[in-house]
Amino acid sequence: MKTFVYIDHFKGEAQPASWEALGLAKSFGGSSPLTTTALVFGSGVDDVAKAALEYGADEVLLADDPALLDYRAETYAATLSALASSLNPDLILFPTTARTRELSAMSALDLNSNVITDATAVEVNDDNIVVTRPIYEAKLFEKVTASAKPQFITLRGRAFPKPDQETGRTGTITKVDAKTDALSTVEGYSVAEVGVSLNDAGVIVSGGRGVSNNPSLQPPAGLDDKQTEVWRAQQGFKLVGELASVLGGAVGASRAAVDAGYIPYSNQVGQTGKVVAPDLYIACGISGAIQHLAGIRSAKMVVAINKDTDAPIFKVARYGVVGDLFVIVPALTEAFKKKLGK
Ligand SMILES: Cc1cc2nc3c(=O)[nH]c(=O)nc-3n(C[C@H](O)[C@H](O)[C@H](O)COP(=O)(O)OP(=O)(O)OC[C@H]3O[C@@H](n4cnc5c(N)ncnc54)[C@H](O)[C@@H]3O)c2cc1C
Structure with a gap:
């Protein structure tokens, strides 16, 4: 199972649930873990790429470009879709955030695939992926089998264990092309939430x-x-x-x-x-x-x-x-x- 893990971050500060997604991807290999590839997009985000290695990624595909300084659905989804169509992963995992809901949906549409959001469990047996997620205001849990490829799955934060950070752990960081065409421009941010998220x-x-x-x-x-x-x-x-x-x-x-x-x-x-x-x-x-x-x-x-x-x-x-x-x-x-x- 070739698995990519998208590392979601805001201005270089990674969403901790990204590391939980890495931990999950590592667990799929059982006793002989498969290569886990982290995807890091942004501008000046070497530290995020290094952290991904420290949290267990074996390699990082890094799209580092000034056009990716701010998250925008057009640039990020186009970059992700191009990477996925050339490298053919079976599965792309994301932490569930407002950004990744948009990004995964847009890229899945590009690749004629589908997204399962807010997973609380993911079982992988050979080529079969079974996802558990809450429905009806979390009164029921449904199990969904996903067959599209690549399968896009966003994971509920804190539903999966966070791996320990192994400071100084290294791996391959490969620069990949960014897609930079966009219709929108981010003019700025204002803080709505302070303190612990x-x-x-x-x-x-x-x-x-x-x-x-x-x-x-x-x-x-x-x-x-x-x-x-x-x-x-x-x-x-x-x-x-x-x-x-x-x-x-x-x-x-x-x-x-x-x-x-x-x-x-x-x-x-x-x-x-x-x-x-x-x-x-x-x-x-x-x-x-x-x-x-x-x-x-x-x-x-x-x-x-x-x-x-x-x-x-x-x-x-x-x-x-x-x-x-x-x-x-x-x-x-x-x-x-x-x-x-x-
Ligand atoms: C479509 C829809 C979506 C909604 N989405 C949400 C949502 O996302 N989140 C949400 O929270 N609600 C949501 N609601 C609203 C929800 O139905 C309730 O109205 C709301 O949760 C009530 O908030 P509350 O418990 O603070 O107020 P209340 O129901 O008024 O309860 C206040 C409580 O405080 C207690 N109390 C009063 N004084 C004290 C005191 N001094 N010390 C200790 N206890 C005291 C009272 O005994 C009472 O139990 C939604 C409603 C609808 C229709």
Whole structure:
């Protein structure tokens, strides 16, 4: 099985799930591993290529060109399609990101193939590839057999083990041509998400509408009712953020919190937000609506803090704390600080 692994990165910072994809590709060979080829596209991305070798790639095909400085579907897909049609891999693996969803779809179309997205398991037996992926808001897992060649598969982040980095490990880096024709130009970026990314986080602490519910907090003078609600929610999210920070985690939110203007959409977890897979998910003041749960089904452990004993979130929580988050969350932060010596 000739496997390519596309290393997704933003300005030279690789998506950790790219290394998970490399680890998966290496596992296909069983006791006699096959050559694993990493694909690195960009401009000035030698370090990404070297890291790919350190994470287990045997060789890297590097398209390094100023025209690839910014990700654009046209240039990246054309470069990928040209490489795949000349080198004929059986399989191309990607970490699932917004970029790779677009890139894999566009290139698969070029090559008259298909894409299976968001895989949580991939079995390869001889020429047979069977992919497992969640459907119906992750209530069901479907197994799909893929026969097109090359088969494009995007892998759900944190669904596969990340291999250890072997510093100084080397291999062949081969320069390949970039396709540079594009209709679009990237004019710039603005940051929407700060801190640890939800997609890669091992720990996520999320806040819901409940973070605004602390009537005893006195707002600054002159705020109207809506401003008071948002101000209170900001105090609540400060507590959520402190707990996340002490655990080295990211801050998430329910849609109700996002819609009410407490926190940006980039923090939203759920059906219409991000689907996450942390080791630990702490839900604070979140009721556990089905659309929220759709985003956290792959979390290894859910802890819920809620005033309402009957909140549905407790049905999916391993541990539940019934109480006021404004009391419980700071107490947890203090306890973790002590335990972790911070
Ligand atoms: C098509 C569609 C897509 C959607 N997509 C998403 C999505 O992606 N993500 C998402 O989250 N939702 C989504 N929703 C919305 C979803 O249905 C719920 O409305 C939303 O998740 C509720 O958010 P919440 O739990 O924060 O608010 P609520 O349901 O209002 O719950 C607030 C909770 O906080 C508790 N609480 C209040 N005060 C405190 C306190 N001081 N201490 C502790 N607990 C307290 C309450 O007991 C309650 O359980 C979607 C809905 C639709 C129709």
